[in-house]
Amino acid sequence: MKAVDIRNLSQEEVKAKLAETKAEYAKLRLSHKVSPIGNPIQLREMRKTIARLSTALK
Structure with missing residues (x-):
C-alpha cells in the first residue's frame, strides 16, 4: 500500500488496516x-x- 493511498483513508480505516496487516504478517x-x-520479499x-x-x- 502506498503512502498516497494511506493518506486518503480515515483514521478508523487506518487502524483497521493496521490490525489486519499485522495479523497477516504474523501468519506469514x-x-x-x-x-x-x-x-520472502x-x-x-508487509513490514x-x-x-x-x-x-x-501519528
Whole structure:
C-alpha cells in the first residue's frame, strides 16, 4: 500500500488496516518458519506497510 493511498483513508480505516496487516504478517512469518514461502520479499513489504500505517496514525 502506498503512502498516497494511506493518506486518503480515515483514521478508523487506518487502524483497521493496521490490525489486519499485522495479523497477516504474523501468519506469514509463522508459515515462513515452518516451510519457506515462495517470495520472502513479501515479508519486507508487509513490514514497510505496517510502518507506513503506524506513521500515518501519528
